[in-house]
Amino acid sequence: xxxxxxxxxxxxxxxxxxxxRETQRYRPAAVGTPAARVLVVEDEPGIAGFVRRGLLxxxxxxxxAADGRTALAAIRDAPPDVLVLDIMLPGVDGFEVTRRVRAxxxxxxxxxxxxxxxxxxxxxxxxxxxxxxxxxxxxxxxxAFDELLARVRALxxxxxxxxxxxxxxxxxxxxDLTLDLGSRTVGRGDREISLTTREFDLLxxxxxxxxxxxxxxxxxxxxxxxxxxxxxxxxxxxxANLRRSLEAGGEPRLIQTVRxxxxxxxxxS
Ligand code: CA
Numbered sequence: 001x002x003x004x005x006x007x008x009x010x011x012x013x014x015x016x017x018x019x020x021r022e023t024q025r026y027r028p029a030a031v032g033t034p035a036a037r038v039l040v041v042e043d044e045p046g047i048a049g050f051v052r053r054g055l056l057x058x059x060x061x062x063x064x065a066a067d068g069r070t071a072l073a074a075i076r077d078a079p080p081d082v083l084v085l086d087i088m089l090p091g092v093d094g095f096e097v098t099r100r101v102r103a104x105x106x107x108x109x110x111x112x113x114x115x116x117x118x119x120x121x122x123x124x125x126x127x128x129x130x131x132x133x134x135x136x137x138x139x140x141x142x143x144a145f146d147e148l149l150a151r152v153r154a155l156x157x158x159x160x161x162x163x164x165x166x167x168x169x170x171x172x173x174x175x176d177l178t179l180d181l182g183s184r185t186v187g188r189g190d191r192e193i194s195l196t197t198r199e200f201d202l203l204x205x206x207x208x209x210x211x212x213x214x215x216x217x218x219x220x221x222x223x224x225x226x227x228x229x230x231x232x233x234x235x236x237x238x239x240a241n242l243r244r245s246l247e248a249g250g251e252p253r254l255i256q257t258v259r260x261x262x263x264x265x266x267x268x269s
Contacts, residue, residue, distance in 0.1 A: 035061040036156050039080035041071040041097065042118065043089050047141070051084060054145040054222065055152070058208075068092025072100060079113060082155050084148070085135070086118045087126055094118075095133055102134040112136075114155035116148070145222055146201055172207035175267055177246070177254060179207050191249045198223055199242045206255060206265035215262040239263060 038055050042048040043066045055062045063080065065071040068089045075083070083101070087094035098115055105112055117135040119126045127138045136158075137151050172179045176189045184200055186193040195203065202223050206214065220235055243255055256264050 035059055036081040037061045037063070037078075038082045038084060038152060039063045039065060039071065039074055040084045041065045041068065041089065041094065042084070042086045043067060044086075047086075047118075050145065050221065051148060053218075054149065057218065058149060060152075066090075068094065068097045071097055075101060075113070076104075081114070081159070082152050083113055083115045084118065084152065085115055087130065088120065095129060098130065098133045098135055111159075114159050116151050116155060118143075144201075146204075172204065174207055174210050174254065174265060176251070177207070179204055188246060188249065188251055193245050193248070195242070195245060199238060199245070202238060203242060203246075206263070210265045213258050213261055213264045219262060 038060050040048055040051050040055070040062060042051065042064065045066075048064050048066070052062045052064055063074060063078075065074050066089075069092050071083075071085070071089075072092065074080075085094045085097060089097075092100075094117060098117070101113055101115070104110070112134070115135045115137075117127075117130040117138040119130065119138050119140055127140075130138055136155055139148055139151060170180065170182045172181065177186075178188075179186050179200075181204065186195055186200065186203065202219070205219070205222055216235060223235075223238070239255060239257075243253065246254060252268065254265055254267060256266050256268060258264055
């Protein structure tokens with residue numbers, strides 16, 4: 001039961017003390033399956049930290065490399081399950097990393113490491129080049145964390161051998177509440193609930209972490225992204241609207257306030 005945690009903590013051992021604390025504070029989203037390992041190659045500390053915190057919170061083991069040479073060494077020493085790779089890197093860039101990874105795999109007849117490339121906005125030639133070199137998917141900056149998460153999970157699903165661990169459920173449930181990630185519909189009992197995109201994303205986040213207190217800064221970062229500097233009144237308004245929709249049929253409250261900290265999805269008897 002503790003193996004996942006220990007592993008996550010070990011993976012960030014070489015990192016700062018702060019990151020180890022963070023790993024220990026955030027519980028994995030699911031227990032019982034081994035943590036998939038993601039290597040994030042990104043030289044911008046803000047983006048690297050944003051991606052790393054989000055993935056740790058979702059229960060992944062995460063390493064970060066700030067340049068291509070370090071990334072290639074890390075891949076050689078301890079191959080990750082997925083590579084999140086920025087193109088513009090100091091020294092060896094993302095294209096060259098991809099080229100070398102694929103060349104080594106071909107030479108050693110190893111299976112291909114799934115690669116998600118991060119590209120600058122409007123850099124269409126970059127995307128084409130990346131895919132031609134063997135990247136599996138790309139994501140255009142700036143991106144919402146949930147987009148990255150969905151793509152990382154999709155790459156893992158594709159690379160997983162059947163029976164080797166859980167693909168995430170497409171329908172999330174809590175009590176009489178259901179949220180379908182595929183059709184993006186929400187219901188409570190027989191009642192259909194219509195939500196805005198952000199309300200839906202916020203509710204999905206709660207449903208992925210039931211009974212876990214989600215701190216305000218985490219919610220704001222996850223829903224509005226890395227560069228959201230508004231005050232948390234905005235979050236309160238969103239939660240209030242979401243509650244109104246969820247309780248419109250007179251149902252009991254599911255999203256509880258934890259004073260001074262944040263919110264938790266929890267049934268109150
Ligand atoms: Ca960069």
